[in-house]
Amino acid sequence: MTHALLPEGFRDRLPPFADAAARLEQAILGAAYAHGYERVDPALAEFEAGLAGRLKSARTQDAVRFVDPVSQATLAIRPDMTAQIGRIAATRMGHHPRPVRLAYAGPVLKLRASQLRPERELRQIGCELIGLDTIAAAREIVEVVVEALAAAGVAGVSIDFTLPDLVDILAAGPFPVDADQIDALRDRLDAKDAGGVAAIAPAYLPLIEAAGLFEPAHERLCAFDAGGALTSRLDGLWNIAEGLKGRVALTLDPTERHGFEYQSWLGFSIFADGVLGEIGRGGSYTIVHEDGAEEAAIGFSLYADAIVAAGLGPIDRRRLFVPLGTDPALSAAMRGQGWVAVTALEAGDTPEAQLCTHILVGSEVRPL
Numbered sequence: 001m002t003h004a005l006l007p008e009g010f011r012d013r014l015p016p017f018a019d020a021a022a023r024l025e026q027a028i029l030g031a032a033y034a035h036g037y038e039r040v041d042p043a044l045a046e047f048e049a050g051l052a053g054r055l056k057s058a059r060t061q062d063a064v065r066f067v068d069p070v071s072q073a074t075l076a077i078r079p080d081m082t083a084q085i086g087r088i089a090a091t092r093m094g095h096h097p098r099p100v101r102l103a104y105a106g107p108v109l110k111l112r113a114s115q116l117r118p119e120r121e122l123r124q125i126g127c128e129l130i131g132l133d134t135i136a137a138a139r140e141i142v143e144v145v146v147e148a149l150a151a152a153g154v155a156g157v158s159i160d161f162t163l164p165d166l167v168d169i170l171a172a173g174p175f176p177v178d179a180d181q182i183d184a185l186r187d188r189l190d191a192k193d194a195g196g197v198a199a200i201a202p203a204y205l206p207l208i209e210a211a212g213l214f215e216p217a218h219e220r221l222c223a224f225d226a227g228g229a230l231t232s233r234l235d236g237l238w239n240i241a242e243g244l245k246g247r248v249a250l251t252l253d254p255t256e257r258h259g260f261e262y263q264s265w266l267g268f269s270i271f272a273d274g275v276l277g278e279i280g281r282g283g284s285y286t287i288v289h290e291d292g293a294e295e296a297a298i299g300f301s302l303y304a305d306a307i308v309a310a311g312l313g314p315i316d317r318r319r320l321f322v323p324l325g326t327d328p329a330l331s332a333a334m335r336g337q338g339w340v341a342v343t344a345l346e347a348g349d350t351p352e353a354q355l356c357t358h359i360l361v362g363s364e365v366r367p368l
């Protein structure tokens with residue numbers, strides 16, 4: 001084995017992509033900051049027990065764990081920063097007036113890669129609004145994500161809404177399902193397997209048909225909701241979508257569960273033209289405090305690598321070559337004008353070697 005290679009699922013980020021990712025992050029966090037989301041920078045690893053169970057219905061199978069030789073405790077490397085934000089909001093910021101608006105960016109590590117994404121180390125950039133999961137809160141969160149992506153220059157954005165707790169609501173109300181069959185039903189619905197759904201609970205079949213463009217899908221779902229068990233969710237969705245109409249493409253896939261393990265009444269996936277798979281996800285969820293008290297929250301996470309790899313993060317490589325012997329005051333002045341000015345350090349250096357697009361001739365900038 002050569003140590004020049006990296007383990008499966010890991011990679012280095014090189015120029016110009018590492019800079020593009022940093023710029024993307026700055027643009028996204030800048031837009032979030034303007035809405036009052038202040039940054040927190042959680043620890044890379046923490047006690048596994050502190051992460052597990054912090055978000056209601058979350059599992060921790062996703063985390064890489066190890067025994068820390070110093071504390072002798074099992075630590076988990078964060079697979080998702082949302083639970084960490086929940087921990088911070090519930091503990092150190094527990095006294096803070098609600099809602100609390102927090103933003104974050106950093107690497108996360110998944111135990112296993114997904115089929116669509118072979119990477120295990122991902123860069124997450126996100127916002128969480130803690131203390132509310134109302135329609136007003138949801139409208140703000142989707143507004144922030146849409147503005148943040150626009151600020152980052154990501155075009156062709158679409159949002160696919162889902163109702164993560166849909167099956168639980170229906171099973172507890174109008175369409176009972178045996179408790180031991182609920183997981184299987186959710187899987188079959190997620191897979192759009194009509195035969196499988198029919199075998200377990202045929203009443204759920206119309207849900208498969210309900211997926212698609214937001215308005216017709218919403219209409220089909222309203223028609224399905226005979227007993228009214230979904231009315232508040234459907235009205236809420238309509239209201240949230242209202243704020244986005246005409247700005248981003250909207251779809252609705254009520255039974256999509258994949259990736260929405262702890263989200264409650266609302267979930268959404270974010271897509272961008274030209275990128276395979278989602279560039280982010282979000283939704284409402286419940287934080288569990290130390291004393292067992294529950295608190296509503298809502299947020300989103302974007303995945304920087306997917307965006308940059310698709311060439312959607314701004315890559316600006318206008319570089320000015322400053323020949324040997326140029327007055328440093330002149331190159332400083334060029335930088336002052338916004339140029340990236342790369343100084344030759346020895347006689348043989350060339351603009352090509354320094355990936356320059358322009359050269360300074362006397363005090364004049366010439367394109368190459």
Ligand SMILES: N[C@@H](Cc1c[nH]c[nH+]1)C(=O)O
Nearest residue numbers: 082281282283299300301
């Ligand atoms: N952290 C979640 C998305 C999310 C943020 N807040 C609520 N949900 C994910 O990456 O899938």
